[in-house]
Amino acid sequence: MTDRPAIEIDRLDVTFAAKGRAVRAVQGVSLAVARRESFGLVGESGSGKSTILRAICGLAPVSGGAIRLGGDPLPARRGKDFSTRVQMVFQDPYASLHPRHTIDRTLSEPLAIHGIGDTDARVVRALQDVGLPAAFRFRYPHQLSGGQRQRVAIARALMLNPQILLLDEPTSALDASVQAEVLNLLTRLREERGLTFLMVSHDLAVIDHMCDRILVMQHGRAVEEIAHADLAAGRMQTDYARSLFAASADRMLS
């Protein structure tokens, strides 16, 4: 079991029905993420990269292929076992936290659902882990800045001690200065907890900084898988990956 990849996706198809027309958002994409690895998905909007994360969570209509976690196929209803293993952090911290729940309630809800006690201490520790003062427990999301909210979203995702974090553009709504803080936080948490990341971003520099391997996607299909060293050196096989790389020329180390 230990050498099975944390996430295995095998010829995944996702098809949405839109006005009698089938939109094939993901077509035959396969990938495998090893334990403790950080894997990046890049591509233009509509390329299906976020849809893959949603499919793993059971939030997208999978029409073919298989998803396995640690070698086990996923049940059709994801259930409690799934949420203790996999959690997701969304792009927009303004939309992903309940506006009328205090931070305390947002963070203690997963504990209540899973019947885990010791709520007070766990909530305070979770806030500390993401670098927020304990007094933030009693605030509402609108009383926090974007970066602070994204820290809360990360703390919420980690409440059940999952092994896998799905990160959907976790810093693209944030300023450069705050992005650096949140990326540093994610890197530290991954090291401390041995987390596996599957991360979506349109910023190649962020992906390069965070990921060991990346998959380039276009129009719902996998275009090319690139190792971290090859990305930095500009070694790509396909024209599309090269054009994506060329468009990010100003993000290169010069």
Next chain:
Amino acid sequence: MSLLTVENLRVTFDTETGPVQAVRGVSFSLGRERLGIVGESGSGKTMTGRSVLRLIRPPGRIEADRMEFDGQDLMRIPETGMRALRGRRIAMVMQDPKFSLNPVMRVGEQLTEGLRRRDRLGRAEAVRKALAALEAVQIRDPERVMQAYPHELSGGMGQRVMIAMMLIPEPDLLIADEPTSALDVTVQAEVLQILDTLVRDRGMGLIFVSHDLRLVARFCDRVLVMYRGRIVEELPARELMAARHPYTRGLLNCLPRIGGARGPLPVLDRSGDWADD
């Protein structure tokens, strides 16, 4: 001659705990060029852009020693005069298509509404112009997009719809507030190309509000760097990456780079003199 002149612009919000100044004495002028305004959230860059259209609602208020657009005093003209300017002469592309498009109206109706009401075009002519505008912003399947509701579009598509909508009346000045932050790099390049063509061929003025320093450095002619309601540095865009001001430098250093070290990224140090009031 400059298209827009702003002198000592101040935006104040009267709150229960006293007045809060979001913009504190900003002055600049704009010709038929691309002016970038960069800064973190809360720096006042969006408020500066909105002030030009007088789109600040009470309890916020706008004061300026001078704010002139094409010879007209924007501080003096009545609301009806402002309404004639908005959209037709000065247009604005907002940050988030999710909140800026009407969620219960098809994209086609939103695009043709102005053409039919303002320009009194017939349905067929309005639809033709709207389709052309969508094609101009590189939308692959304009007929489908016309029939779609905003929630059926991706962020990038929604943003392009908004840009198409703003460009239909051919404004003289476009204020674009983070117009490409929801877009990925390849689409971003296409949208910038569209804006660039408009500035060059039609002589449109462009105020480009963004938190993306690299983008602004590449795309604009001149850049204002804002921090807490003030302009801390003004410089030619091509020199932005070599900026001297510690705040601008700090922002640049926070950015990860392809091929850069994997260690922790430097974070912004706010302890310098520039950070004080």
